[in-house]
Amino acid sequence: MATLIGREIHLASRPTGWPTPDNFSLVEAPVPAVGPGQVLVRNRFLSVDPYMRGRMNDVKSYVPPFRVGEAMEGGAVGEVVDPGDSALSRGDLVLHQSGWREYAVLDAERTSALPPVPGLSPSVYLGALGMPGLTAYVGLLDIAGMQPGDQVFVSSAAGAVGSLAGQIARLRGASRVIGSAGTAAKVAYVRDLGFDAAFDYHDGPVSQALAQAAPDGIDVYFDNVGGDHLAAAISRLRRNGRAALCGAIAGYNAETPVPGPANLALVITKRLTLRGFIITDHRDRMPDFIKEMSGWLREGNVRFNETYVDGIEHAVDAFLGVFQGTNTGKMIVRLD
Structure with a gap:
């Protein structure tokens, strides 16, 4: 069986001041085989957020810095393409933190299927419901x-x-x-x-x-x-x-x-x-938030906007655009 190859964004160097495209590299890499207790996910939507700029610096913070020469991380919604021995099914959508890449292998016990939101893109879980x-x-x-x-x-x-x-x-x-x-x-x-x-x-x-x-x-x-x-x-x-x-x-x-x-x-x-x-620090508030926000969205009391950039090859453009103000609402990289 041919090895699956996926593209991912690596941190090529640490920026001084404003990051530039030279601080990133688009890399083709073999996707790890699915082992016991793991699932393979094809990412459909990636989140790029301002806090990621801090992770590009080699300084101590509330999350570890990105490592030079390795794939970056971030929120993503992916579709299960190989559920392995898990209870998930092929086609299930999941929310995880292995973004900035086309494919991700996840621990099944820490992964659960997202309920569909009628009339809304699954990317809502990276924004209004995320x-x-x-x-x-x-x-x-x-x-x-x-x-x-x-x-x-x-x-x-x-x-x-x-x-x-x-x-x-x-x-x-x-x-x-x-x-x-x-x-x-x-x-x-x-x-x-x-x-x-x-x-x-x-x-x-x-x-x-x-x-x-x-x-x-x-x-x-x-x-x-x-x-x-x-x-x-x-x-x-x-x-x-x-x-x-x-x-x-x-x-x-x-x-x-x-x-x-x-x-x-x-x-x-x-x-x-x-x-x-x-x-x-406040994940315990997620159930109350989901219940109330879902109702507001369903009733049309809360509206939101998503700015889409298509393709993993344009993820860096999307990220830099957040700091340049090119987005209105949530910036999303769409891989469909």
Whole structure:
């Protein structure tokens, strides 16, 4: 029997500052044979996410760095093509972390079939029903403790996480939801999702735009950006305001440390709570999240967008595009 060959993306070198295509390589490699307790999966959808930039650096973090010369990893939805001796069936769809490749051999005991979502692509498990959705849900409700009547500001509001966080805030009774985005088209998209106000952060200082959008201040900030967005939010947060610090994409590709907000003294005087979180610490919330988000999606109360890039050979383009703002909603690499 001929050896199955699959293509995968390797980390070729570690970047300094912004990553470039030269930091990656597209490699053809033999797919390992399926052993006892394993299944072979053909990936159909791959996720590319901002946090992966941190794994390209050889530094200690909450997840190990990618290894130079080896395949990268990430969320993926794959189709079982060889179930081996497992209880899975050929054609079952599974969610796993062996992305950035066309084929993956997985441990069957850690793999379960995904239930179909009528009317939606299975890629929804990489976005609205996956890590981005859970991040928005937990960050807003558990970390920031949003309450009905709160005024909420979400940065990077046209992205996979921010677009969902804003809609969840609206559904949970926020009195006003404000978002920032990077283009006029994205601002229009955010407003169409039901945000009460949105602004393009390229149009002027974020502090001024937020002050105009929230003249009475805000109670909750969902931070995907850091930098000037966090500083602006600290200035506008009212007494006992809360911020969920999810990401700081403004500094992910910086070659020198990005200065922090210069107004941290306000955290003391206004009794603010700024809390960072890593979503993998909150997997126990997945059942509640799936139940509530599934209902919202089914009823049309939550909408989401996916930006598709086709082919493993374009996975790097998709990843770099996340930092260049080419996506609206979740960036997905489609291998069908």
